[in-house]
Amino acid sequence: MLKTTRRLALLALSGLAALVLTPHRASGTESLGGLAKPITVGSKDFTEQFILGEMYALALEAAGFTVERKLNLGGTPVAHAGLLSGEIDLYPEYTGTGLLTVLKLPSSGDPAEVYATVAREYESQFQLIWLDPAPLNNTQALAMTRTRAAELGIATISDMVAKAGELVMIGPPEFQAREDGLPGIQAVYGNFRLKAYKAVDPGLRYQGLVNGEADVAVAFGTDGEIAAFDLVLLEDDKQLFPPYQVAPVVRKDTLEANPGIAAALNALSPLLTDEVMQRLNYEVSGNRKEPAEVARTFLVEAGILKK
Known part of the structure; x- marks a missing residue:
């Protein structure tokens, strides 16, 4: 009886220690073997995508998520395939690219119409969710x-x-x-x-x-x-070129398991205007700074990250 009591006491203490030592994870994060599954952020293979991918990763980390980066994947077909296969959980995509390159639908000059179309078709066809688009238009x-x-x-x-x-x-x-x-x-x-x-x-x-x-x-x-x-x-006065607003595209299952992703990234989108992105791109292409440095500096200035 005494041995049984001691054994139960030791088990209780072990459980308490495990609770104390287990690190905090963002609410809703999927688990694998008892550990938080990282959110894998991807990007395509050019300057603006490197900056945006880093911004997404840093904003998610600031919100308490564990993040894995898989930036510089390649062009649209590679990044899109990565989402479908589960290699990545999200990446920055452009509404015009989604409309023309992925969905192969007719062009439109109406930003709201293009966004509504890609959001609807991506969820229906691919189980992918478009979060809020940024004002910028990389057309x-x-x-x-x-x-x-x-x-x-x-x-x-x-x-x-x-x-x-x-x-x-x-x-x-x-x-x-x-x-x-x-x-x-x-x-x-x-x-x-x-x-x-x-x-x-x-x-x-x-x-x-x-x-x-x-x-x-x-x-x-x-x-x-x-x-x-x-x-x-020059103003495209006959609206030849479709809008290319950028937004995070996320696997639906990832978003359902991690609803805080939407709040963290939707808070970032309104800050990304043409003027802001032009300045940030030139910090990399013209002033030769690293995309991660440029992304972090911007998020600190915007109050999303602490210094």
Whole structure:
């Protein structure tokens, strides 16, 4: 009887010690073998995605989650496949990419309509959930220096098309053949002819533009060089290019097991405007800072992380 009493006392003490020593985990986190299962954050393979992936990971860690990073996975097909297979739990995706590249649906210029479509179809087809989209729009665009645009009186793509014969455009070679490149612009805005198209490596577009080698550059709405060089983006007045708002796309089962993910990442989305993302991208592409450093500094300034 005495041995039994001692054994029970030892078991009770062991259980109490386990409770005291077990680290705190975010409420609702899935468990595997009694341990919290990390939330795996992925990203695609370019500067903005590295920054956003780090932001998502840091915001989740600040909310108490254990996070594993799998950044720089590759292009859209690789990142999307990672979600479907469970290799990752979430990553930043663009509404226009979801609409055109993944779902292969017709383009639309209405941001709310595009978001509603991708949110509905991703959940229905893939059991994936789109969280709140950011205001930023990383859409395809055409850029000019402020001086040259004012000199020629160009503010819209229609204005550019009217003066196309005087203009040299600089951009990647594939823009001459892509459906959302020159052929797409010609189909929507009229079959114009440029003075010349200067095909270069994407990294040389802005250097050529500001050095006067071209009048118009192929751009994306959140490129860091737009703010750094005070460039003008031409208004897409006939809404050729779909909106490319960014949002976290999360596995439905992960979100159901970890409902705090939505609150942590939805708090971040409203802060990500075109101007903010241009500045952050240039910190990496222009000032050669590490994406993780840029992401952390921004989240500290925004009050999401403590110093």
